[in-house]
Amino acid sequence: MDWQKIALFLSFIFVQSLFAGEKSPKEVSVASLLRVGFSPKLVAIWQQKVKAPRAEFFAWKRSLKDKEAALVSKLWKVENLSYPPPTRETKPNVHQSQNNRGNDVLNENKPKTESPAKDPFLEDHLFLGLGYQNLDVQYLPREEKNHSSFAFGGFQKGQRFSFEKRDENFLYGIHFKYNSFHITSGNRYKPIPHFYFAKDPEFYSQMDRPNSPLPQPIQSSHFFGTQNSIFGKLTDYGIYYAPGFSSYPGIYVSSPNKSYSGVWSPGENKSSFFINDTLQLQQFGKHRIQSESILNHKESVGFYYSKSEFVDSNFLVDVTFYRDSPLLYGNVSSGDFRPEIPQTLGYMRGSYRNILGGEVLSSQEGHRYESGGSGFLPIIVSQYGNVLCRYRQYNEVGNYQYQETGRAIFYExxxxxTVFSIGWERRELGSQWEGKIAIPIQTGHLLELSAIFREGNLKTRSWFENWTYASDFNINLTDREEIIKIKYINQFLSLNVSYSEKKTSPAPILFINFQFLHLIDL
Structure with a gap:
């Protein structure tokens, strides 16, 4: 046995030892598949694919989308699955024939099978996180203008930890697992996907995505829970204590892929519910729904957003509804001053292929009630965009009574x-320019720009389309003379800049938020 064969034998033993404590996909039982939430159809497909060659199995795994992809990912973690890499043949030595060497050259020129895509956040790593925020507003105290944060932590074998400094406060976060049990404690991690639950009012994270080491920063919270099968599906549930949400402890429950989640504090009768799911209703269309609400015996706050597509995606309906109150969770939009009066706003846009349709809006803020409606129709329709004519009615009653009509022309x-929209609207006492650009540059990268410029003596507030994310409220009302917002986001970097001016104030308002995340492989 020459040294090459000895090395091959030892490497084989080493590879097998690495995977000795892990299962292969072929070893997963049907009961385990059903416990995670696999449908009978998906179970049958799984059993068929695990018998296929390695390359075909991973090609199928990469092709999964939405719920099926989430279920397979969940199974991979719960069952600690692994697919040992294929053993490689040794290259022929110098004593082998010329024909064999020629065959090896041909094999090397064959296309290699791509390795399965990996989530970098699920690989063992350390991380560094930086954040800086500046809100330049006249008469605002310095300690409220600037906020900075630094975080260091890691992820290894399913366990997470972080240490961070937010302004002058030193904080920690841990998420430890043992079998089906887990404990989460500190100011960073939580086993529920809620955005506003015990949210730190001075900070927010643009890195909040599945498995991210920097989800939304929270106030001190503690969770103890387990994962068990309920009604045939693996469900996460347990108890928590989060003074930033309620002074009483409570219970929480979350679905397998965290599409649905809820918390309840019986001592205060305060609860929160979260939904983020896509529903395929065949002839009734496709619906993407995002919602989060917080309720107690006094009031309810939160948001609802849905995007619906009907008849081969020709008919589109977007609905936004939110109630914004600082009484329960503080300001929801960094850099935007909101009165101590709850605002309730509803907006709906319906269209045929985004070229013919209408909008309605209703808002109540204390004694100020605003409403309006609009219709738009195409002048020019082409594959390079459409030129639209829009008619919009603005109404306000309460302390003042105003009514205005806007006539606009837009390119969209x-x-x-992906959105490109720019247009000009004329009203009786003034006009406004408005624009919105949203470009998903590639997977995980998004660039957005929103702007509005008001001229003259406009009496009613303008409808301002902010971002495409529901939690950022994609529509709002503004009386600012000028607003420019720019946002760039990817997995490891984000920049959010907002500049605005009020006609009644000589000092502009500038908001800057920068966040950075770096992973160090272990």
Whole structure:
């Protein structure tokens, strides 16, 4: 046995030892598949694919989307699955024939099978996180203008930890697992996907996505829970204590892929519910729904957003509804001053292929009630975008009574999350320019720009389309003379800049938020 064969034998033993404590996909029982939430159809497909060659199995795994992809990912973690890499043949030595060497050259020129895509956040790593925020507003105290944060932590074998400094406070976060049990404690991690639950009012994270080491920063909270099968599906549930949400402890429950989640504090009768799911209702269309609410015996706050597509995606309906109150969770939009009066706003836009349709809006803020409606129709329709004519009615009653009519011309191109929209609207006592650009540059990268410029003596507030994310409220009302917002986001970097001016104030308002995340592989 020459040294090459000895090395091959030892490497084989080493590889097998690495995977000795892990299961292969072929070893997963049907009961385990059903416990995670697999449908009978998906179970049958799984059993068929695990018998296929390695490359075919991973090609199928990469092709999964939405719920099926989430279920397979969940199974991979719960069952600690692994697929040992294929053993490689040794290259022929110098004593082998010329024909064999020629065959090896041909094999090397064959296309290699791509390795399965990996989530970098699920690989063992350390991380560094930086954040800086500046809100330049006249008469605002310095300690409220600037906020900074630094975080260091890691992820290893399913366990997470972080140490961070937010302004002058030193904080920690841990998420430890043992079998089906887990404990989460500190100011960073929580086993529920809620955005506003015990949210730190001075900070927010643009890195909040599945498995991210920097989800939304929270106030001190503690969770103890377990994962068990309920009604045939693996469900996460347990108890928590979060003074930032309620002074009493409570219970929580979350669905397998965290599409649905709820918390309840019986001592205060305060609860919160979260939904983030896509529903395929065949002839009744496709619906993407995002919602989060917080309720107690005094009031309820939160948001609802849905995007619906009907008849081969030709008919589109977007609905936004939110109630914004600082009484329960503080300001929801960094850099935007909101009165101590709850605002309730509802907005709906319906269209045929984004070229013919209408909008309605209703808002109540104390004694100020605003409403309006609009219709738009195409002048020019082409594959390069559409030129639209829009008619919009603005109404306000309460302390003042105003009514205005706007007539506008727009260029628009909308497809999925890509938006190009720029136009000019004329009213009786003034006019406004408005624009919105949203470009998903590639997977995980998004660039957005929103702007509005008001001229003259406009009496009613303008409808301002902010971002495409529901939690950022994609529509709002503004009386600012000028607003420019720019946002760039990817997995490891984000920049959010907002500049605005009020006609009644000589000092502009500038908001800057920068966040950075770096992973160090272990």
């Amino acid at each position: 191109w909308r497809k999925d999350r």
